Each structure stands twice: as structure tokens, then as C-alpha cells.
Amino acid sequence: MSTELSRLLNALGLIAIGAILTMAFIDQVWFGELPCPLCILQRAGLIAAGCGIALNIVFGPKPSHYGVAIIGAIASAAISMRQILQHIVPGTGFYGPPVWGLHLYTWAFLFAVAIVLGCGLMLLGDRQFSQVQPISGRLKGLPFIALLLFLVLTLANVFSTLALCGTGLCPDEPVDYELFELND
């Protein structure tokens, strides 16, 4: 696998993470499903994983960047698993309505596993690491769009979380945006 192909696949991976974060936002804003604290941390975990992929796009593929992505994905998976276990016993309830048969925290776990799997597969391509990759000038094309989308979504999460939880910790089951409540 050439460095350029690797960079393109990483850009597609980052766009996939961006798509997941966008869907979470649609669920929050359009359908009014406010995220719980663990749901917010799962988003943060996916962004942590995306940081490794972003490093691959900017600096070229390196095993350490895939390591960053894998660690972030495992952190996200651990948080999702905690929430799955919290509701796994019948009668212990659930958080939010299911989407295509699974709750969002279950989807988050599957996405995190997919990221780990994807990084594992990408690490099999040794040739991407053997080519000396000079840091070229400005990013352009798909890698640029992927990185910009990822940065915008991360910043959107900063403001969304600030609006939802204020400057403290989030309530376990948020019913409204705390920042807007303060202004009422």
C-alpha cells in the first residue's frame, strides 16, 4: 500500500467518524434526544481515535498514529461497554430509543471495534511506512475536507456540551440545555 493510498483511506476513515458524529448531532438537535454523560464521553472517545487518523493525514502514516487511534477507540469501547452492562439485565431500563434495533451506546461500541479492526488492517500494509514522506505544503482535496470536517465537529461538540452541561458535570438524565436555562 502506497503512502498516498494510505492517506486517502485515512481520510475516508476520518470522514466515517465525522459521519457518526454528525448522526449523533442530528439525533440530538433534530429529534431532541439529549445525550447522557456517558454518551458525551463516547463521542469524545471517537474523537480521540480520530486524532490518530488526523495525524496520519497530516504527517503521513506512522505506526504510532495508528496506536493513538486504537487507544482512543478502546477508551470509547470501554465507556460504551460500561453503559451496555448497566442496562444488560432485563428490567434495568435503557437510555434513548433504539436505532435500527440497537441503542446508540451499542452502535458506539461496534464503531469503536470497527476502528480497532480498521487500524489493524491498515497496519498490515508495511510499504506505507517504508516510503520517506516529506511533509508537503498545504493539505488539499479529500484529506483537507476530512480534517476540516473533523475539526468543525470537535468544536461543535465543545459548544454543544457547554450548552448542555454548563461548566460543571452533566446530570445523569439531562432534560434541557443548562446554559439556556440560566438565561431564562
Added chain:
Amino acid sequence: MMSLPFVLFACAIGAAWMRQRGVSLGFWLVGLVTMLILFRVHVSEVLSIQL
């Protein structure tokens, strides 16, 4: 406080964009640790998964 990991990850992405790899990795690491601390704070109760 809950937005802190996102702020740190945004800084990591920004630093990567500015070609500061070490700074980016530093922000990422601090963001990850912050995220895990917040996770620990939010899951204080013991899991009840006895069948």
C-alpha cells in the same frame, strides 16, 4: 468541565494542522486522561449484573 476533553482534542487537531506533532500528541494525551477521569467520576456506582 465535560467539554474539556473536546477542547483539548480540538487543540490537538489544531496543533497537528500547524505541523506541531509533539504538541498535538501532548494535547491528545491530556485530553484522553481528562476523558478517563470524567468517566471515573460519572460511574461511581457498582454494576449490578447478577442474573
